Amino acid sequence: xxxxxxxxxxxxVVLALLVAVLAPRxxxxxxxxxxxxRFELSDSVHLDGLDSAAKQHLERAxxxxxxxxxxxxxxxxxxxMERQGERVVAVTPWRYTSVREHCHLLISRLPPEALALYRSxxxxxxEKWYSTAARNRDSNRLINIVEQMFCSTWGDEALLxxxxxxxxxxxxxxxxxxxARLIETPPLDVPSADFERLQQADDLAAGDRALLAxxxxxxxxxxxxxxxxxARAGADAWTDADVAALARIFREHALGSPxxxxxxxxxxxxxxxxxxVLVSIFQRSPDTATVMREFIRQYPEANxxxxxxxxxxxxxxxxxxxxxxxxxxxxxxxxxxxxxxxPERNKQSLGNVELAQWKWKLPLPKVSASENSPFARxxxxxRSELLxxxxxxxxxxxLLSNQSEIYAYDLHTGAPAWGGNAVxxxxxxxxxxxxxxxxxxxxxRFTMTVYDKKLYARMGSPATSTPNDQRVxxxxxxxxxCLDIAREGSAVWDSRQSFPLDEKWAFEGAPICDGPNxxxxxxxxxxxxxxxVACLDTxxxxxxxxxxxCSAETPAQGLSEEITHNLLTMxxxxxxxxxxxxxxxxxxxxxxxxxxxxxxxxxxxxxxxRRAAHFYRDLTPCVYDRGYVYVAPSDAARILALDAATGExxxxxxxxxxxxxxxxxxxxxxxxxxDKIWWFNVASGKPVRLPWPLDKPAxxxxxxxxxxxxxxxxxxxxxxxxxxxxxxERQPIELVRAHNAQGGNIIVADNYFLVVSSDTLYAxxxxxxxxxxxxxxxxxxxxxxxxxxxxxxxxxxx
Numbered sequence: 039x040x041x042x043x044x045x046x047x048x049x050x051v052v053l054a055l056l057v058a059v060l061a062p063r064x065x066x067x068x069x070x071x072x073x074x075x076r077f078e079l080s081d082s083v084h085l086d087g088l089d090s091a092a093k094q095h096l097e098r099a100x101x102x103x104x105x106x107x108x109x110x111x112x113x114x115x116x117x118x119m120e121r122q123g124e125r126v127v128a129v130t131p132w133r134y135t136s137v138r139e140h141c142h143l144l145i146s147r148l149p150p151e152a153l154a155l156y157r158s159x160x161x162x163x164x165e166k167w168y169s170t171a172a173r174n175r176d177s178n179r180l181i182n183i184v185e186q187m188f189c190s191t192w193g194d195e196a197l198l199x200x201x202x203x204x205x206x207x208x209x210x211x212x213x214x215x216x217x218a219r220l221i222e223t224p225p226l227d228v229p230s231a232d233f234e235r236l237q238q239a240d241d242l243a244a245g246d247r248a249l250l251a252x253x254x255x256x257x258x259x260x261x262x263x264x265x266x267x268x269a270r271a272g273a274d275a276w277t278d279a280d281v282a283a284l285a286r287i288f289r290e291h292a293l294g295s296p297x298x299x300x301x302x303x304x305x306x307x308x309x310x311x312x313x314x315v316l317v318s319i320f321q322r323s324p325d326t327a328t329v330m331r332e333f334i335r336q337y338p339e340a341n342x343x344x345x346x347x348x349x350x351x352x353x354x355x356x357x358x359x360x361x362x363x364x365x366x367x368x369x370x371x372x373x374x375x376x377x378x379x380x381p382e383r384n385k386q387s388l389g390n391v392e393l394a395q396w397k398w399k400l401p402l403p404k405v406s407a408s409e410n411s412p413f414a415r416x417x418x419x420x421r422s423e424l425l426x427x428x429x430x431x432x433x434x435x436x437l438l439s440n441q442s443e444i445y446a447y448d449l450h451t452g453a454p455a456w457g458g459n460a461v462x463x464x465x466x467x468x469x470x471x472x473x474x475x476x477x478x479x480x481x482x483r484f485t486m487t488v489y490d491k492k493l494y495a496r497m498g499s500p501a502t503s504t505p506n507d508q509r510v511x512x513x514x515x516x517x518x519x520c521l522d523i524a525r526e527g528s529a530v531w532d533s534r535q536s537f538p539l540d541e542k543w544a545f546e547g548a549p550i551c552d553g554p555n556x557x558x559x560x561x562x563x564x565x566x567x568x569x570x571v572a573c574l575d576t577x578x579x580x581x582x583x584x585x586x587x588c589s590a591e592t593p594a595q596g597l598s599e600e601i602t603h604n605l606l607t608m609x610x611x612x613x614x615x616x617x618x619x620x621x622x623x624x625x626x627x628x629x630x631x632x633x634x635x636x637x638x639x640x641x642x643x644x645x646x647x648r649r650a651a652h653f654y655r656d657l658t659p660c661v662y663d664r665g666y667v668y669v670a671p672s673d674a675a676r677i678l679a680l681d682a683a684t685g686e687x688x689x690x691x692x693x694x695x696x697x698x699x700x701x702x703x704x705x706x707x708x709x710x711x712x713d714k715i716w717w718f719n720v721a722s723g724k725p726v727r728l729p730w731p732l733d734k735p736a737x738x739x740x741x742x743x744x745x746x747x748x749x750x751x752x753x754x755x756x757x758x759x760x761x762x763x764x765x766x767e768r769q770p771i772e773l774v775r776a777h778n779a780q781g782g783n784i785i786v787a788d789n790y791f792l793v794v795s796s797d798t799l800y801a802x803x804x805x806x807x808x809x810x811x812x813x814x815x816x817x818x819x820x821x822x823x824x825x826x827x828x829x830x831x832x833x834x835x836x
Contacts, residue, residue: 480601689723
């Protein structure tokens, strides 16, 4: 025995010496699990930026604009757009947009004579495209006009028609987005030096100078560094005419809003606002009454064609709003078809949750961490009790997966839906065992998506980044699987055949779907791991496009395998991607073009063995709500609120570092949970109340929002908070004491309250049953399609 101990001590000494004298990468490659104790994250984030020649062309264009050489400036901008329009360019130190968008923004700020020069070069082509597209109702050709010739004379007509076509198709979000680009807005704040220079400009008309003085005031809470637009409400609120005049002033002096909007449309603003009210009525928005009052205040005499007849818009919209109360109620979806319940990652379930004893339970294989850390402590879970399962509920099925198997159960009984075996199981089991004993950072998570009776899952190895050392054999790869649940889970396609990957590529997590297309985050192993987004055909699984987003250093630093599980968020034709690599991106679902990209200060580094709480964020996709995107990146101790259209920062906070879940937005508050539960005002980012509990960590799993209630799990009970007051609404649900159950991830779907612990799924039937759905549905899959009301309320004419 003594010899064995001495030999053990000798091995320890030798290993310690090797770690001290060998390069870290060599040590990691030869002795998995041995790393330098600390890591440093570089702030450097690599993007698909302009090459040196294009940079010079863009700088030349800006110089030509500054010297008012309009002809050469316009031609240079057109060349940059044609050659490298898909790449990104910095518009501030932290915010990037596509080169094409940036060039359109510069063109939109041209003075009238220069804008006329630009239009003389593109209008003939734009008119031909528009005429053909309008006649054929061709949305793709109209989009081409917007993307390639936005500021042409026909750009506003294309935007208006795209919105009308989207409205007729019942795609209300897209309609609103197209029309919003017809309305110019002035900047909300302007650097003091720029504003004062504008006020003193010799060519500024006296009326414009007076309007600026009336509308803007120096900010008192930002050290006087900005002038901000004064807030006015009710009858004194700024009118569209005021806003348009301000936008014109800033545009003519090259100080316009960072948001691209069509410059100086001659379309009546009343026509655009009428359409926005119409969408609000169709969506049953809670803001409809306010929007209607504002329209009547500004345009009481506006007339036009609505619902197939000439009418006063205010009267016609008022009648339509009254009639909408008798329209058939949209049946709210009680399904839970993807992680967080919806592609916006902001699902709010319906019901009046009162739990009886669990109706059935299901044992689950326990998932344990293989990451190189001696500490059992994790945020809102335990290293030995990982809460990795995130099932989905569709119709009467509960579907559950791990990395090599998919199961289907009857939601009401817990019995296997189609026999006793797995719906899908790998034959050789290589994915489950190929990486046994490897040193890793991160833990596996299991998510899926169901759309139109098809199930999509990421299967195989959970590792997404492999060590840089070529002598380390990569683990078995991940792949996507499509099953037909209408045919008892029969396979439709397997990406190993339809979309084979080389050993450097991995799928991040479950994809999301919009019908014809499937979207998924991907990672490519390199010196710095690369974040990509891919689009696949839902029928065949073949790739349509793939877009590189960014690359950056990670805590693993190429020394070990890394497990990540980044999910996409989708709203209105835009994909939002929290890369956890120093960047958040908005990407067009149509063609993969980056619309904007926002950087943020990354955490400087930390201890590999005892990481800061925010490094445990591995399932925090963006949350979309009412024009804003909320993000909790793992490589920063902050939560960001971004404008969904531009990527501009609305607010940020570093208070809730322990947040590992963004549950969603309810009652004007962002609910963020981890060890504690936090409530942030969505307008200001300020905490509404102190986090709870104050004394010791309590969270254990991901909670759920049901109407105005937030259900937040701890290991022994579920606390129920009223989102209106942020206080506990009732006594906690005692899981251990009353139900002999344990906390975990919560899903509320189809009259069932599911708690998924590390090794058991508990299905509680709600008692009494939920009240009939009388509340308006907010999620995109619950939208009203206008029932028996004629969709063609706007007379479309080419």
